[in-house]
Amino acid sequence: MPVAPRLGEFERIARFFAPLAGPGALGLLDDAALIDPPPGRQLVVTADAIVAGVHFLAADPPDLVARKLLRVNLSDLAAMGAMPLYYLLTTSLPESCDEDWLASFAAGLAADQSEFRVSLLGGDSVATPGPATLSLTAIGSVAPGRAVRRNGAVAGDTVYVTGTIGDAALGLAVLTGALEIADAGERDFLADRYRLPQPRLATGTALPGIAHAMQDVSDGLVADLGHICAVSGVAGVIEGDAVPLSPAARHALDRDPGLLARILAGGDDYELLFTSSGDNAAAIAALARPPGSPITPIGRIVAGSGVRVLDRAGRDIALATPGFRHF
Amino acid sequence: MPVAPRLGEFERIARFFAPLAGPGALGLLDDAALIDPPPGRQLVVTADAIVAGVHFLAADPPDLVARKLLRVNLSDLAAMGAMPLYYLLTTSLPESCDEDWLASFAAGLAADQSEFRVSLLGGDSVATPGPATLSLTAIGSVAPGRAVRRNGAVAGDTVYVTGTIGDAALGLAVLTGALEIADAGERDFLADRYRLPQPRLATGTALPGIAHAMQDVSDGLVADLGHICAVSGVAGVIEGDAVPLSPAARHALDRDPGLLARILAGGDDYELLFTSSGDNAAAIAALARPPGSPITPIGRIVAGSGVRVLDRAGRDIALATPGFRHF
Numbered sequence: 001m002p003v004a005p006r007l008g009e010f011e012r013i014a015r016f017f018a019p020l021a022g023p024g025a026l027g028l029l030d031d032a033a034l035i036d037p038p039p040g041r042q043l044v045v046t047a048d049a050i051v052a053g054v055h056f057l058a059a060d061p062p063d064l065v066a067r068k069l070l071r072v073n074l075s076d077l078a079a080m081g082a083m084p085l086y087y088l089l090t091t092s093l094p095e096s097c098d099e100d101w102l103a104s105f106a107a108g109l110a111a112d113q114s115e116f117r118v119s120l121l122g123g124d125s126v127a128t129p130g131p132a133t134l135s136l137t138a139i140g141s142v143a144p145g146r147a148v149r150r151n152g153a154v155a156g157d158t159v160y161v162t163g164t165i166g167d168a169a170l171g172l173a174v175l176t177g178a179l180e181i182a183d184a185g186e187r188d189f190l191a192d193r194y195r196l197p198q199p200r201l202a203t204g205t206a207l208p209g210i211a212h213a214m215q216d217v218s219d220g221l222v223a224d225l226g227h228i229c230a231v232s233g234v235a236g237v238i239e240g241d242a243v244p245l246s247p248a249a250r251h252a253l254d255r256d257p258g259l260l261a262r263i264l265a266g267g268d269d270y271e272l273l274f275t276s277s278g279d280n281a282a283a284i285a286a287l288a289r290p291p292g293s294p295i296t297p298i299g300r301i302v303a304g305s306g307v308r309v310l311d312r313a314g315r316d317i318a319l320a321t322p323g324f325r326h327f
Numbered sequence: 328m329p330v331a332p333r334l335g336e337f338e339r340i341a342r343f344f345a346p347l348a349g350p351g352a353l354g355l356l357d358d359a360a361l362i363d364p365p366p367g368r369q370l371v372v373t374a375d376a377i378v379a380g381v382h383f384l385a386a387d388p389p390d391l392v393a394r395k396l397l398r399v400n401l402s403d404l405a406a407m408g409a410m411p412l413y414y415l416l417t418t419s420l421p422e423s424c425d426e427d428w429l430a431s432f433a434a435g436l437a438a439d440q441s442e443f444r445v446s447l448l449g450g451d452s453v454a455t456p457g458p459a460t461l462s463l464t465a466i467g468s469v470a471p472g473r474a475v476r477r478n479g480a481v482a483g484d485t486v487y488v489t490g491t492i493g494d495a496a497l498g499l500a501v502l503t504g505a506l507e508i509a510d511a512g513e514r515d516f517l518a519d520r521y522r523l524p525q526p527r528l529a530t531g532t533a534l535p536g537i538a539h540a541m542q543d544v545s546d547g548l549v550a551d552l553g554h555i556c557a558v559s560g561v562a563g564v565i566e567g568d569a570v571p572l573s574p575a576a577r578h579a580l581d582r583d584p585g586l587l588a589r590i591l592a593g594g595d596d597y598e599l600l601f602t603s604s605g606d607n608a609a610a611i612a613a614l615a616r617p618p619g620s621p622i623t624p625i626g627r628i629v630a631g632s633g634v635r636v637l638d639r640a641g642r643d644i645a646l647a648t649p650g651f652r653h654f
Contacts, residue, residue, distance in 0.1 A: 047417050135417040
């Protein structure tokens, strides 16, 4: 009997992706998909690409690769205050991504589709002689004029961040062997934070009208506050001690204070970073109560430009890492 | 003096892509972009990815790579009867795609943005150790319920195609040295048809309410009619002699009748393939008058399944090429 041939493009789409198709996707059988825009809403769209060996490890579990790809895009929607609706996906895959890989990848998408109530709208599947390259376009919606942009920070604002910072950067260091952590539970926690970010959609969608400026923390806390400050024409001050750390990150930092730069500048946190004025403090505290994500004030916006990180005594902390960008 | 460093991601975006940003793109400074859906319209979205060495040649002029990438997506919108509005672009580029490459790539996009009245909405720029991989998501609009799908072909319909078929497949053969053509003008014409497809937007957007089923010819005329037939539950018959050929393709076929399979099954035509009933013949003829694209009846839809290609005497033409798929 002949060996079963590799699945062709159409069979791959039919087997792995068509089951993920939602309303408007037309079963992935047409040239394009249809969206009925939610009445009275603006649409919000974002796209991110990831490459094996650059943004994820070729040996990473495919379901986690899929979920991280989707989640980093959902995090971008959250950072605009938008509710996710749909996504389109293009996959450029080498031969080594076989049917088992695809089945796991699709299972990861299916899990997150139910968790975040989004569905696949369309895309493309092509072959590549290079590393796996995945591009995702996410589409959400927001009330007209209510999207939270980066350019609204004003002097006097407090700077807030959700969740904890630095876990993902430490998790990557653990996964690549650059950092040793004895406690298996802490190791797994940090690795998981790198591999499976939590898009802060409940918090993000509650922040229009409250946050003056917002983005998610992907390049690193300091660099990302720098982006907000640059487009808002202001400066940022971060109180280093106020930055929220997980117990695992706190323990690692206690053992090696040199990890501070990696924590503050490492990125991949996918927490929300936003500014707001003092009269919104009660509303923000209410949002942070369980089951909401924790929200921590970490600094302030002042006149000027650039971002400073201060220690307990009010002295500048120098962060000379490749991830850190001066503004 | 130090050597000028390679441009970072932000500088690349600011220099090459921000000038392409249109309404809603927020200057490419935010996590996502905003769309105000045109009142009373459905949105139509599609995504395609292309890889150097697979879908284009690494040495191809970057402006033509950009324009083809955009145009194949616009062709998908045309095939739904949709008007294009915006696009998002993710680029995964190796070091060899330097600033000169990017400048040419962006110039190609700028040229087609004005030709087709679309603008850049967002995207991502990442580095890759592999071949250049480009993914584009195009967004258009159509009157609600008027998008033309693939599944509407019925027995008795006439099959139509715009423009001419086979030029791009012959052009690729010329560019890769698989086909020799003495006439420089014909050579250039065929190569240009491969490198710079013409999305049939004027025709496509006029066909809702007229075409029963439609898609663009990308996989090859026979395979693509097969897609329409498969989802419509009908069979297709193509009169081989009726398929419209350019003078260059006609001359090549006269010299080598063996090229017929490449012409009918080679693909990359990006012409519109649609079916309609006889009572629309006058409307279709009117659409085909200059300055409209030529529209040629090439066959018919019958009961059954699969696609046959017949010669002048009504005998089946066998097309045994890798591009041809049996249904």
